[in-house]
Amino acid sequence: MKIINKYLFGTVILLMILAVVACTGGQGxxxxxxxxxxxxxxxxxxxxxxxxEEADSRLLAYQLELQMRSSFKTAYQSWLNLSRIAExxxxxxxxxxxxxxxxxxxVVESQIEEELQKLKDINxxxxxxxxFPTHEVVNNIEVKENNSDEVQVMITATRYYPASxxxxxxxxxxxxxxxxxxxxxxxxxxxxxxxx
Numbered sequence: 001m002k003i004i005n006k007y008l009f010g011t012v013i014l015l016m017i018l019a020v021v022a023c024t025g026g027q028g029x030x031x032x033x034x035x036x037x038x039x040x041x042x043x044x045x046x047x048x049x050x051x052x053e054e055a056d057s058r059l060l061a062y063q064l065e066l067q068m069r070s071s072f073k074t075a076y077q078s079w080l081n082l083s084r085i086a087e088x089x090x091x092x093x094x095x096x097x098x099x100x101x102x103x104x105x106x107v108v109e110s111q112i113e114e115e116l117q118k119l120k121d122i123n124x125x126x127x128x129x130x131x132f133p134t135h136e137v138v139n140n141i142e143v144k145e146n147n148s149d150e151v152q153v154m155i156t157a158t159r160y161y162p163a164s165x166x167x168x169x170x171x172x173x174x175x176x177x178x179x180x181x182x183x184x185x186x187x188x189x190x191x192x193x194x195x196x
Contacts, residue, residue, distance in 0.1 A: 058141045061153035061179040064106050064190050072115050073132050075099040076122065080129065092123050107190045108182060131167040133159035144178065150191070151181040 075095050082091040096116050103112045122130060136159040145152040156176050163170040175195060182191035 057143055057146055057151045057181070058153055060188060061151065061181055062138065062141060062155060064181070065179045065193055068103060068107055068115065068190060068193070071099060071102045072118070075119060076130055079119065079123065092120070108184070111190055111192055129166050131161050131164055133161050135160050139174070149183050153179045155179060
């Protein structure tokens, strides 16, 4: 049984490392072959001149927020599975560290801290498991504010949740929220997600 636990733990750690490498966008790979370096340099030069209007701020806000939620779900599920194998406080610290590294490329520090605090609160509460939607349908998405430094996008979406032991029967719920993006050094990042 110990061998299986070590194998599972090693597999989870390997997957988390792969996720961090994937989320860094290949940083560190730029120093590869000359052909690859030229391609990445051209891409970066094009990105600097790309305004948010060209990139469709609605889609960008939705995609970044969805990626943030997906990263949180992955961290939560990793913590849940590791805590079933071994009750160890280092698990939460390690998972929090990976979540922070994953979000750092597209989320400002204050919002990352909110996500980390949610994970810590769940760890302290210990009441049942968190339910995540199987899918969602975006009903409406509109830009509320758009300037060169900040964009606010209002999203209305219906999320569908599966039946579960702790949440009961399947259900759906409509959410209204505003995603605020901030232009930081020519990179659009999530500044805040506010649910109404």
